[in-house]
Amino acid sequence: MLGLRRGTAFASIAPVTAMAWQQVRMQTTKPTLKVIKPESAQQELARQRLRRPVSPHLAIYKWQVHSISSAMERNTGLLLAGGLYLFGTSYLVGPWLGWDVSSAALVTAFGALPLAAKVVIKFCVAWPVTFHVFSGIRYVVASTARTLERPYASPQTRPVLACFFPNSAAAGGSIKGAIIAQDEIDTWTVHRFVPVGFDDTQITSEEAVYSVLGGMGEPYVIEIDQILVRSTWRPSIAVAKSYGGPKQRVLLAGDACHQTVPTCGHGMNMGIAEAFDLGWKLAATISGWGGSYLLSSYEADRRRIAQMSVQWSQRHMGNLMGLSATLQLDADIINSDTNAGKDMRNRWHDYCQLNDGHNKSIGVEMGYRYQSSICVLSELDRDCSAPEFDARRYIPSTYPGCRAPHVFLKSGTPIFDQYAREFTLVEFQDTATPSAVGLFQLTAHRRRVPLDVVSLRGEDHAHQI
Numbered sequence: 001m002l003g004l005r006r007g008t009a010f011a012s013i014a015p016v017t018a019m020a021w022q023q024v025r026m027q028t029t030k031p032t033l034k035v036i037k038p039e040s041a042q043q044e045l046a047r048q049r050l051r052r053p054v055s056p057h058l059a060i061y062k063w064q065v066h067s068i069s070s071a072m073e074r075n076t077g078l079l080l081a082g083g084l085y086l087f088g089t090s091y092l093v094g095p096w097l098g099w100d101v102s103s104a105a106l107v108t109a110f111g112a113l114p115l116a117a118k119v120v121i122k123f124c125v126a127w128p129v130t131f132h133v134f135s136g137i138r139y140v141v142a143s144t145a146r147t148l149e150r151p152y153a154s155p156q157t158r159p160v161l162a163c164f165f166p167n168s169a170a171a172g173g174s175i176k177g178a179i180i181a182q183d184e185i186d187t188w189t190v191h192r193f194v195p196v197g198f199d200d201t202q203i204t205s206e207e208a209v210y211s212v213l214g215g216m217g218e219p220y221v222i223e224i225d226q227i228l229v230r231s232t233w234r235p236s237i238a239v240a241k242s243y244g245g246p247k248q249r250v251l252l253a254g255d256a257c258h259q260t261v262p263t264c265g266h267g268m269n270m271g272i273a274e275a276f277d278l279g280w281k282l283a284a285t286i287s288g289w290g291g292s293y294l295l296s297s298y299e300a301d302r303r304r305i306a307q308m309s310v311q312w313s314q315r316h317m318g319n320l321m322g323l324s325a326t327l328q329l330d331a332d333i334i335n336s337d338t339n340a341g342k343d344m345r346n347r348w349h350d351y352c353q354l355n356d357g358h359n360k361s362i363g364v365e366m367g368y369r370y371q372s373s374i375c376v377l378s379e380l381d382r383d384c385s386a387p388e389f390d391a392r393r394y395i396p397s398t399y400p401g402c403r404a405p406h407v408f409l410k411s412g413t414p415i416f417d418q419y420a421r422e423f424t425l426v427e428f429q430d431t432a433t434p435s436a437v438g439l440f441q442l443t444a445h446r447r448r449v450p451l452d453v454v455s456l457r458g459e460d461h462a463h464q465i
Helices: 038-050 065-097 103-111 115-143 205-213 266-287 296-321 323-327 339-354 362-366 437-446 460-464
Strands: 002-005 162-166 175-181 187-193 226-230 423-427 451-455
Touching: 065 115, 175 205, 187 205, 205 226, 266 296, 266 362, 296 323, 296 362, 323 339, 423 437, 437 451
Parallel strands: 423 451
Antiparallel strands: 002 187, 002 226, 162 175, 175 187
């Protein structure tokens, strides 16, 4: 996988040590256990920490403006806070220690200092304050998202975000590589798939880019301004047997509990959903209203989703890697004006239309349903059937465990904007008849569960959904 720029096409070319798909298997080997005595546990932990890469990994990533400014912001913050605490402490203990830290004494002492010392002290005070002021302005501007806008030639112009390049059937089929736009302007990531055991030091970053862009033909040479980063990795498919320890004192999320190929972006989607799910459950448990079984529902809900997402990701990558062998791709034939060339192009089109799940699996991303013990069905729910799962469709539903459906209210605002940070009870009642909302509020208050009530009057469309 290489990072470039084109002007630097972001060629993060990191030759990907990608094995043939048939060689990717779910990890089933048992881990090797090492018994550590309690008295040596701290030493073992220290050794493990020493083997961790420095963050940022200086052997891979180059220094950039954002990393430097972030370090400077922390250091200047420590300088300002430390100076304030030091002065405040001195001012408090001064009378007991016989120190004169009054304003007049400080001004007199400062005036007696040499010019060089005055300049250094003024700089140490003024520079951190100035830096923080301008840094704050930068964050305010960035929060408006104006800096995220990308210029295009016209409103209809949109760049290709990703493109896969197959091998010819004669060259072994499968996928030769892929390119992914990182900033939609001049920075790209290039993946060059190589067999297991291939010595990637025998190919330069530039050669890897040329090879991928050449597809089934000869290498296509372009001008590359800069190679930003190069790395080698091997895709794997795995889901942890458990997402936490037996006492729920250690919990996993993100890539720590599942590994998948980067098809469809399921890995990122799972990580964000797990962080959200685990975050509110940890907060509820720490606050005391979560109950003793809330944390265990994290694994019950999310591990099943991870298994499903990993399987679909594997299936989609298998379809992409099976394109060449299925169609028996040949560069000479597919580029020809013959009937055979036309037939191969038509079959390629049909294959891509039939196997486009890596772009259209919205059901995998949004249509799943939690089914742990905290999703309690009412009598009304038991009389209804749960929404049927469809990998290519997201069917909004208020069935327990489903994602809250999105709908625009009559004012044009999304209903999500009405929800509170914690739990929200939505009431659609338009009559003066007493409702059960008061009972919900009373019960929530007794159990210290945060609950907000949103009353939507006249929202027939939202009520129907």
